[in-house]
Amino acid sequence: MPLSVPRHAAVIFSGGLDSSTAAYQLAADGTRLTLLSIDYGQQHRTELDHAVTIAAQLEARHHVVDLRSLGALLEGSALTDRNVDVPDGHYAHETMRSTVVPHRNALLLDIAVSVALSEGATAVVFGAHAGDHPIYPDCRPQFLAAFQQMVAVANEGHLPPGFAVFAPFLHLTKADIVRIGAGLGVPFELTWSCYRGGTVHCGTCGTCVERREAFCLAGVADPTEYAAAWAGA
Amino acid sequence: MPLSVPRHAAVIFSGGLDSSTAAYQLAADGTRLTLLSIDYGQQHRTELDHAVTIAAQLEARHHVVDLRSLGALLEGSALTDRNVDVPDGHYAHETMRSTVVPHRNALLLDIAVSVALSEGATAVVFGAHAGDHPIYPDCRPQFLAAFQQMVAVANEGHLPPGFAVFAPFLHLTKADIVRIGAGLGVPFELTWSCYRGGTVHCGTCGTCVERREAFCLAGVADPTEYAAAWAGA
Numbered sequence: 484m485p486l487s488v489p490r491h492a493a494v495i496f497s498g499g500l501d502s503s504t505a506a507y508q509l510a511a512d513g514t515r516l517t518l519l520s521i522d523y524g525q526q527h528r529t530e531l532d533h534a535v536t537i538a539a540q541l542e543a544r545h546h547v548v549d550l551r552s553l554g555a556l557l558e559g560s561a562l563t564d565r566n567v568d569v570p571d572g573h574y575a576h577e578t579m580r581s582t583v584v585p586h587r588n589a590l591l592l593d594i595a596v597s598v599a600l601s602e603g604a605t606a607v608v609f610g611a612h613a614g615d616h617p618i619y620p621d622c623r624p625q626f627l628a629a630f631q632q633m634v635a636v637a638n639e640g641h642l643p644p645g646f647a648v649f650a651p652f653l654h655l656t657k658a659d660i661v662r663i664g665a666g667l668g669v670p671f672e673l674t675w676s677c678y679r680g681g682t683v684h685c686g687t688c689g690t691c692v693e694r695r696e697a698f699c700l701a702g703v704a705d706p707t708e709y710a711a712a713w714a715g716a
Numbered sequence: 717m718p719l720s721v722p723r724h725a726a727v728i729f730s731g732g733l734d735s736s737t738a739a740y741q742l743a744a745d746g747t748r749l750t751l752l753s754i755d756y757g758q759q760h761r762t763e764l765d766h767a768v769t770i771a772a773q774l775e776a777r778h779h780v781v782d783l784r785s786l787g788a789l790l791e792g793s794a795l796t797d798r799n800v801d802v803p804d805g806h807y808a809h810e811t812m813r814s815t816v817v818p819h820r821n822a823l824l825l826d827i828a829v830s831v832a833l834s835e836g837a838t839a840v841v842f843g844a845h846a847g848d849h850p851i852y853p854d855c856r857p858q859f860l861a862a863f864q865q866m867v868a869v870a871n872e873g874h875l876p877p878g879f880a881v882f883a884p885f886l887h888l889t890k891a892d893i894v895r896i897g898a899g900l901g902v903p904f905e906l907t908w909s910c911y912r913g914g915t916v917h918c919g920t921c922g923t924c925v926e927r928r929e930a931f932c933l934a935g936v937a938d939p940t941e942y943a944a945a946w947a948g949a
Binding site for chain 2: 546547548549550551552553556557558584585586587588589590593594596597598600601602620621623625626629630632633634635636637638639640641
């Protein structure tokens with residue numbers, strides 16, 4: 484975490500619950516926002532439309548970076564390869580391994596660092612949280628530390644003073660994020676989590692199960708419409 | 717450097733002298749190649765055509781990743797912003813600072829890591845050399861070490877055994893690379909260096925001066941057609 488609230492931050496912004504809450508929190512603190520959504524050909528591309536809507540509500544600068552040309556080369560992940568099924572189950576279970584997109588977060592963060600440096604922003608923010616750690620190595624504190632070190636060395640002499648890459652929710656659970664978001668008035672009904680990307684949340688894929696569980700544990704009413712009723716986590 | 721020759725490598729391949737020599741060296745050692753060129757809207761986009769030609773000569777798998785959507789957001793670098801002039805002068809001089817694209821090599825390498833992991837390659841190779849160090853922090857040994865560390869942490873449990881990111885010319889000069897390339901039969905006349913991207917090399921921008929100097933110092937005949945005669949470095 485930076486020592487003070489950043490003046491201007493580039494935020495990896497999927498249109499999901501976590502990054503929307505991060506953006507609302509920064510906005511509440513007076514940080515100028517550059518929101519970055521990435522179109523890598525994800526099966527759940529509908530999240531990009533949700534990102535556009537939420538960015539408009541925040542009246543924030545928003546770029547959708549077209550990375551489909553790269554996404555088309557990445558085979559074997561359920562999130563980019565239409566020949567691989569999105570699994571049902573609990574988000575933190577081993578069955579979710581097929582949803583790992585090789586090296587995704589480093590790439591997304593690099594894009595954010597490039598844009599931040601070009602626009603004079605002093606921070607890059609992403610919404611990784613403690614629940615991401617079991618399956619996704621690039622959401623862990625060790626990754627963030629290594630990435631920060633790499634950025635410092637890669638841009639020696641070119642970083643503005645105090646430049647920071649941080650994940651404000653790194654040690655929080657998704658239920659914590661729901662509680663924070665509720666306090667900030669995040670329009671949860673506009674956010675999108677489902678990896679299947681239908682017209683409503685499927686309710687059974689890993690991120691849907693995680694989302695339902697988080698609202699339940701946070702004691703916050705879940706405004707999401709799900710295709711399947713919930714049997715509980 | 718890896719301890720052994722990689723079986724299959726993803727190579728950042730600009731169509732320039734350095735990455736072409738790296739690709740020819742790997743091919744000579746029997747490494748299977750995936751060549752990656754990046755279209756980030758560089759003013760010298762002609763290098764991409766040269767990359768295609770050289771890849772065909774090598775009979776190598778070659779992807780051109782379209783990153784123009786990001787390039788359009790990066791202002792202030794002479795390589796991507798048409799409002800900034802490409803400077804004349806010596807490649808290693810302070811005047812070349814305007815040719816720094818923020819955080820470029822981390823981004824290119826992370827793309828290569830993604831593709832390498834997706835295709836089952838065991839190495840990522842890029843052509844940084846000692847002459848790049850003064851101006852470009854993301855070509856220095858310290859950067860490569862920090863990047864390697866970040867990749868290991870970001871992909872814990874997902875890297876194939878022996879996976880390596882390396883820059884075979886990191887401690888060599890461009891003249892050394894010309895000597896190596898001459899020995900390998902690299903078709904230097906097909907490679908492209910000029911940052912201005914005309915129909916022939918301009919002969920006066922930083923990379924043209926560096927290229928001319930390298931052939932001269934290596935004692936290898938320079939087959940390049942330049943628009944301007946050389947007054948010497």
